[in-house]
Amino acid sequence: MNEMESFNHCCSDNVHMLKSSGSQSDMQQYSDKMDFEGHNGCEEDEITLNPPQNLQELIEGLKVIFSKEKVNTDLVKDFMTSYKSNIKEWKKFAKFDKHRYTRNLVDEGNGKFNLMVLCWNEAQGSSIHSHANSHCLMKVLDGTVQEQLYDWPTESDGEHKMVPQHVNQYPRNQVAYINDDLGLHRVENPSHSDKAVTLHLYSPPFDECESFDEKTGHKNKARVTFWSKFGHRTPFGKTGVDASFVPENN
Numbered sequence: 001m002n003e004m005e006s007f008n009h010c011c012s013d014n015v016h017m018l019k020s021s022g023s024q025s026d027m028q029q030y031s032d033k034m035d036f037e038g039h040n041g042c043e044e045d046e047i048t049l050n051p052p053q054n055l056q057e058l059i060e061g062l063k064v065i066f067s068k069e070k071v072n073t074d075l076v077k078d079f080m081t082s083y084k085s086n087i088k089e090w091k092k093f094a095k096f097d098k099h100r101y102t103r104n105l106v107d108e109g110n111g112k113f114n115l116m117v118l119c120w121n122e123a124q125g126s127s128i129h130s131h132a133n134s135h136c137l138m139k140v141l142d143g144t145v146q147e148q149l150y151d152w153p154t155e156s157d158g159e160h161k162m163v164p165q166h167v168n169q170y171p172r173n174q175v176a177y178i179n180d181d182l183g184l185h186r187v188e189n190p191s192h193s194d195k196a197v198t199l200h201l202y203s204p205p206f207d208e209c210e211s212f213d214e215k216t217g218h219k220n221k222a223r224v225t226f227w228s229k230f231g232h233r234t235p236f237g238k239t240g241v242d243a244s245f246v247p248e249n250n
């Protein structure tokens with residue numbers, strides 16, 4: 001089984017999230033999820049998570065979810081959505097660079113995932129890229145980010161301008177999900193007056209992916225590194241090329 005397949009709905013390892021003070025519809029949503037998994041005969045080894053009250057609880061809960069053999073990406077998305085962004089909790093990781101967006105490692109997820117804070121100054125963005133066969137969840141901690149989604153270029157396209165197929169905007173606290181089966185994307189802070197901060201989870205962790213030239217569709221390997229780790233600046237010269245996929249117009 002490859003890593004992607006291991007992210008189907010969980011069956012023998014059940015992890016659920018309780019909606020503590022939710023509305024009727026919240027509770028219905030929770031019950032539906034229980035039913036779905038119940039139909040699969042999943043009643044053993046059940047773990048119930050409360051919605052995280054702070055960043056530390058979010059990290060600990062994610063470690064529980066990812067300790068299971070199978071991981072339900074809908075649950076990860078719901079769990080990340082239910083964390084209400086609080087700047088006091090993540091500001092030590094939020095380090096900006098005037099030239100490009102930064103990647104700041106928060107937690108290595110017991111080897112199962114990397115959790116990082118990305119900081120986007122006004123109008124900064126990534127280039128079009130893939131995700132190394134990993135799962136990518138992105139939660140907005142501050143500001144609003146825009147995602148442009150692209151199809152993979154095909155050999156028969158030849159040299160071809162890449163055109164976005166969808167454009168999504170994500171405000172504070174929303175979570176987006178992508179993997180290579182869904183296509184390619186680039187993310188930017190569309191604001192010329194406000195910064196943006198996002199929290200990214202990648203599983204499995206990766207340090208190389210592919211970046212694409214929007215004008216031609218040509219791809220290149222791109223190493224990804226960290227501007228800081230655990231709140232401390234990463235030493236220059238030890239982490240290879242810079243962290244970001246930077247579009248030519250940035």
Ligand SMILES: N[C@@H](CS(=O)O)C(=O)O
Pocket residue numbers: 103118126129138185186187200224243244245
């Ligand atoms: N995947 C990018 C950020 S984004 O544009 O999704 C990165 O990890 O640097």
